[in-house]
Amino acid sequence: MKYAERIETLPPYLFASIDESKQALIQKGVDVIDLGVGDPDRPTPKHIVDSMVAAVQDPSNHQYPSYTGMLAFREAAAKWCKESRGLDFDPKTQVLSLIGSKEGVAHVPLAFVNPGDVVLCPNPAYPVYEIGTKFAGGIPYDMPLRAENDFLPDYEAIPKDVLAKTKMMFINYPNNPTGAVADKKFFEETVEFAKENDILVVHDNAYSEMVYDDYKAPSFLEVDGAEDLGIELYSMSKTYNMTGWRLAFAVGSKEMIAGFGKVKANIDSGVFDAVQRAGITALTSSQQCVSDMNKVYQERRDVLVKGLASIGLEVKPQKATFYLWCPVPEGTNSMDFAKLLLEDAGIVATPGVGFGSAGEGYVRFALTKEVDRINEAVARMDKIKI
Numbered sequence: 001m002k003y004a005e006r007i008e009t010l011p012p013y014l015f016a017s018i019d020e021s022k023q024a025l026i027q028k029g030v031d032v033i034d035l036g037v038g039d040p041d042r043p044t045p046k047h048i049v050d051s052m053v054a055a056v057q058d059p060s061n062h063q064y065p066s067y068t069g070m071l072a073f074r075e076a077a078a079k080w081c082k083e084s085r086g087l088d089f090d091p092k093t094q095v096l097s098l099i100g101s102k103e104g105v106a107h108v109p110l111a112f113v114n115p116g117d118v119v120l121c122p123n124p125a126y127p128v129y130e131i132g133t134k135f136a137g138g139i140p141y142d143m144p145l146r147a148e149n150d151f152l153p154d155y156e157a158i159p160k161d162v163l164a165k166t167k168m169m170f171i172n173y174p175n176n177p178t179g180a181v182a183d184k185k186f187f188e189e190t191v192e193f194a195k196e197n198d199i200l201v202v203h204d205n206a207y208s209e210m211v212y213d214d215y216k217a218p219s220f221l222e223v224d225g226a227e228d229l230g231i232e233l234y235s236m237s238k239t240y241n242m243t244g245w246r247l248a249f250a251v252g253s254k255e256m257i258a259g260f261g262k263v264k265a266n267i268d269s270g271v272f273d274a275v276q277r278a279g280i281t282a283l284t285s286s287q288q289c290v291s292d293m294n295k296v297y298q299e300r301r302d303v304l305v306k307g308l309a310s311i312g313l314e315v316k317p318q319k320a321t322f323y324l325w326c327p328v329p330e331g332t333n334s335m336d337f338a339k340l341l342l343e344d345a346g347i348v349a350t351p352g353v354g355f356g357s358a359g360e361g362y363v364r365f366a367l368t369k370e371v372d373r374i375n376e377a378v379a380r381m382d383k384i385k386i
Contacts, residue, residue: 006135010131010134018037022348030346032342033346033369033377034369035365035369036366037366037368038176038321039366039368040237040241040293040368041368041369041370047285047289048240048278048281051280052275054277055275056274065276066270067261067268068096068097068270069097069270069271070097071091072276072280073249073276073277073280074095074249075091076280077251077283078090078094078095079284081219081251085219085222086222087219087221087222093254093257094254096249096257096260096264097248097270097276098249098271099246099247099248099271100246100247101204101233101234101248103248103268104248104250104260105129105170105202105233106128107132107264107267108202108263109133109135109138111259111260111263112168112200113138113168114167115137116138116139116165117137117138117165117167117168118139118140118165118167119133119138119141119169119170120143120153120166120170121141121143122153122170122171122172122175123145123359124177124355124356124358124359125170125172125176125356126172126176126177126355127355129204130356138167141158142356142358143169145175145178145180151178151180153171167200168200171190171201171203171220172204173205174210174320176207177323177362177364179323179325180325181319181320187218187219190223191220191224191225191226191230194230200230201229202230202231203230205220205232205234206233206235206248207238207322209238209290210239210322219232220232221252230252230253231250231251231253231256234251236282239290241293242282245278246271246275247276247278247279300370300371301318303371303375304324304365304374304377305324307375310378311378311381313386314327323364323366325362325364327362328361328362333360334354334360334361334362334363335351335353338351340384341386345380345383349364350363350364
């Protein structure tokens with residue numbers, strides 16, 4: 001059987017490959033500490049689960065949902081944006097439900113990118129920015145994220161001939177995989193850059209609420225003019241430990257939301273209404289569960305940063321996400337170091353090069369294990385004398 005060219009050109013999906021290696025070790029009886037994939041280890045808060053249980057038992061939720069999302073969910077999302085960010089959106093025209101933000105990232109290029117159009121993608125980055133672009137027939141163009149520039153893209157380094165062909169760009173702050181954050185000044189520069197070059201902006205804001213040290217992540221859409229040319233994707237997955245539920249939403253430009261909605265109307269049948277009911281509960285109830293989880297992650301971050309420093313790996317403790325972007329020891333590369341950790345210490349870390357060529361020289365640790373397991377991971381690394 002011959003696959004389509006769009007499939008043939010794709011690399012193996014990073015996290016699927018890591019999972020295969022992990023499972024092979026587990027089958028051999030190895031006690032694996034998985035700090036690889038960013039999947040919260042704590043359960044979804046009880047009040048959200050209870051809401052879902054009640055909604056599942058309601059027959060009115062058993063039929064086809066609206067592809068744009070039930071109005072009550074979009075109203076809850078708009079209200080949450082107003083209360084948490086001071087942003088005003090019309091829930092009927094500026095909010096769209098998503099089957100997880102990954103689905104949104106993968107499908108939004110189909111609405112705006114023609115074959116041959118360029119899409120600016122950060123590097124290192126979530127692989128789906130590039131994959132979604134390729135599926136739409138677009139050409140990804142890397143924007144390297146370097147430590148010396150605080151892991152922000154350098155717009156001045158993009159050639160004029162590339163910008164002339166550019167239709168859309170992805171940005172992502174707080175950032176995966178680096179954990180970097182962006183201030184309002186950067187978003188202002190992004191809006192100015194996008195206006196000058198007639199570029200649509202998609203801000204993947206999946207980690208907006210996963211913040212520490214009294215930091216509050218700004219919204220791209222807070223900037224004047226951003227709403228005319230961009231949308232923002234918010235995810236329930238990391239904020240409320242709902243990765244398996246597949247629920248997110250997009251907000252912003254009416255025109256972009258309308259175009260995106262046309263794609264979704266022809267591709268999927270919307271989010272299960274019972275899941276949206278649970279999402280309404282999450283967005284409109286007390287946010288104490290989010291604050292409590294952030295305290296857990298902050299403690300884990302501090303423990304791992306201190307532990308890594310004790311064995312010679314200096315990591316900057318970022319203010320957001322639940323990742324640590326760790327430089328690998330001198331004389332090795334990200335793949336070899338990740339392999340060493342897995343095979344000699346039973347620790348899963350994600351090689352930075354898997355997020356793009358500019359990720360070489362780093363591995364990503366996810367703070368998805370309890371403190372005692374993080375300490376055990378550090379002890380194992382110390383034993384193999386990395």
